[in-house]
Amino acid sequence: MNGRRKSLTVITGVSGRLGQLLARRLHRRTDTRVIGIDRRAFSRKPADIEHLRIDIRRKACEDLFRTHQVDAIFHLGLMHDPRQGNSEHHTWNILGTQQVLQLAQKYEVPKVVLLSTSDVYGPRPDNPTFITEDAPLMGAQNFAGMRDLIAVDMFAQSYFWKYPEIETVVLRPVHILGGVHNAVSNYLRLARIPLLLGYDPMVQVIHEEDAVSAILAAAKPGLRGVFNVVGPGALPLRRLVALTGKPTLEIPHMLLPSIARQMFQLHIADFPAAEMDYIRFSATVDGSRAHDLLRFEHRYGVVEAVRAALRQDICDGESEARRSISI
Amino acid sequence: MAKSKSSQVQGFREQVERLQRLGTAAAGQIAAWTEPQRRARVIDRFVHEFSEAGSDIATMLLDGSWRMPPEEVERRMTALNANKNLSEFGTDSFGFEPDSMRPVLPLLEFLYRVWFRVEVHGLDNVPDGRCLLIGNHSGQLPFDGVAVGGALMLDRDPPRIPRAMVEKFAVAMPFFSAWYTRWGQIVGLPDNCRRLLEAEEAVMVFPEGARGIAKPFVDRYKMTPFGHGFMRLALETNSPIVPIAVVGAEEQTINLFNLAPIAKLLHFPSFPVTPGMLLLGPLAALPSPVKYRLYFGEPMYFQGDANDDEVAIAAKVAQVRAAIQVMLQRGLRERRGFFI
Numbered sequence: 001m002n003g004r005r006k007s008l009t010v011i012t013g014v015s016g017r018l019g020q021l022l023a024r025r026l027h028r029r030t031d032t033r034v035i036g037i038d039r040r041a042f043s044r045k046p047a048d049i050e051h052l053r054i055d056i057r058r059k060a061c062e063d064l065f066r067t068h069q070v071d072a073i074f075h076l077g078l079m080h081d082p083r084q085g086n087s088e089h090h091t092w093n094i095l096g097t098q099q100v101l102q103l104a105q106k107y108e109v110p111k112v113v114l115l116s117t118s119d120v121y122g123p124r125p126d127n128p129t130f131i132t133e134d135a136p137l138m139g140a141q142n143f144a145g146m147r148d149l150i151a152v153d154m155f156a157q158s159y160f161w162k163y164p165e166i167e168t169v170v171l172r173p174v175h176i177l178g179g180v181h182n183a184v185s186n187y188l189r190l191a192r193i194p195l196l197l198g199y200d201p202m203v204q205v206i207h208e209e210d211a212v213s214a215i216l217a218a219a220k221p222g223l224r225g226v227f228n229v230v231g232p233g234a235l236p237l238r239r240l241v242a243l244t245g246k247p248t249l250e251i252p253h254m255l256l257p258s259i260a261r262q263m264f265q266l267h268i269a270d271f272p273a274a275e276m277d278y279i280r281f282s283a284t285v286d287g288s289r290a291h292d293l294l295r296f297e298h299r300y301g302v303v304e305a306v307r308a309a310l311r312q313d314i315c316d317g318e319s320e321a322r323r324s325i326s327i
Numbered sequence: 328m329a330k331s332k333s334s335q336v337q338g339f340r341e342q343v344e345r346l347q348r349l350g351t352a353a354a355g356q357i358a359a360w361t362e363p364q365r366r367a368r369v370i371d372r373f374v375h376e377f378s379e380a381g382s383d384i385a386t387m388l389l390d391g392s393w394r395m396p397p398e399e400v401e402r403r404m405t406a407l408n409a410n411k412n413l414s415e416f417g418t419d420s421f422g423f424e425p426d427s428m429r430p431v432l433p434l435l436e437f438l439y440r441v442w443f444r445v446e447v448h449g450l451d452n453v454p455d456g457r458c459l460l461i462g463n464h465s466g467q468l469p470f471d472g473v474a475v476g477g478a479l480m481l482d483r484d485p486p487r488i489p490r491a492m493v494e495k496f497a498v499a500m501p502f503f504s505a506w507y508t509r510w511g512q513i514v515g516l517p518d519n520c521r522r523l524l525e526a527e528e529a530v531m532v533f534p535e536g537a538r539g540i541a542k543p544f545v546d547r548y549k550m551t552p553f554g555h556g557f558m559r560l561a562l563e564t565n566s567p568i569v570p571i572a573v574v575g576a577e578e579q580t581i582n583l584f585n586l587a588p589i590a591k592l593l594h595f596p597s598f599p600v601t602p603g604m605l606l607l608g609p610l611a612a613l614p615s616p617v618k619y620r621l622y623f624g625e626p627m628y629f630q631g632d633a634n635d636d637e638v639a640i641a642a643k644v645a646q647v648r649a650a651i652q653v654m655l656q657r658g659l660r661e662r663r664g665f666f667i
Contacts, residue, residue, distance in 0.1 A: 125499040236509070281499075282422075301415070
């Protein structure tokens, strides 16, 4: 080891839950130096993780790449918060990703891993039971709030052929459960969980630690491409909700759009009406590519994932964290 | 533009021709009805059929022979659960949950044994491994699929669950949407079919689709053109095809004609107008207790390129269609009436 340069890894969105988990896992490796970029504060940060509290879109970010030889970028700094405006979403997600990819190309970073989501496929009644990576991204069909995330995913894909020297990996994990503040974890944390009368789609969830393992698996040299990341097998939504032991609220789907809109506007729920399609139709994906090529194996089951999402300390800190929802 | 206009004209012409045929058929019926001897014969026949079917139904209901004994239910459920590789939540990777069949088993038994009194021929022709079950489609509502399911679940040993390719419009309907996956059915997409066959499942396809099931009464037992998708999948996955003829389902609901504008309004593939509609309303869509006859033909093995041109595929599809046609003719010859 002596004399050899430590490899340098940059994590965007490091203050988010997944960013923190990834940074902690990476800094345990002696041969890796971790620099995180996030405009939010990094609570309980291990001492040897460096944190640049800047906006990814700012020029100051480029100095880091100019002065350091970066070996890999993990781009987790995407935002999906229905309470934020469209223009903030678009500039943050699309321009932020453009900045990351341009820096990677300009300063010859060999590896870029983008954390997308399997929500880009969208819940639809005519989805195949196993959606593969080459399926069209229909997530914004009824839900305009997904447009920027789809644009980011496709933008990263364009780098596969524009800059083949960069190993670009796009990960599309299924619903991540844990201390994260994403839609599905927040949904399971509701005191009374809404369900659609007469609907019970199949859903897939993955434990946050498994999602981080998949990101690390994607960092191995020689890998590129799009990968669905799947944890334990799919299960009916009502079984998942039953695991929380909470009361449910059955809503007829005809009334749903109006009720959901009211609840969203009155800040009773943080789900826009269009997002309710996720509890109506299935969008289950095929994870065999990640299994075969990334050699990714999940370690946590559904029960553990649900337990991780419902941990008391996370639920208590919920209102404080609302303001900084990220995927 | 010109092309679409000409096809519009053709569509209109077809509608007119269909109405003319309907009119001729109705006139024939009315003429026959005015002839006292013929009228007496028809009434006689129906009285005879109803009394025989009614006594069959009454016997079964009274002595309870339509229900399987509990140990037989257990044996069949165990066999159905075996080698299915179920998750800790009781479903296979396609969402099928064998135990969810338990509460609806009595309903299936009632429909299969009592209501339709299904008579099955050649059930041994259904292999244990992957296969495509290809049948003629009829009856306005897919009770023909229910009957095939009943045969495979209740009469075959070991039992199998046929995995039907469900129309996309049905998937969006409440309640049905929640149950169909759990009962082993799946959205009708080539990719789903391919994966099921590769998992050694029995996939049920009605290649006539909505055209076939919604055909008016005057067109009964005239199969509409078959889709070709199933043949390409059979070639690709090297799966045998079991032709199935369903006799009886055509008479369960009498469709005088389809009311296309209403169907469009409700997002249904068709809206059949039935004679009982004024009296019974939507209940008229429910099937009358006709007798079903199922004929399972010998498995057909096809070889060739799955991406062959339409003509080559059509020739193979025609063989399957012909096999079903032969069995249909046999079934129509063999039956004594609609209800017995």
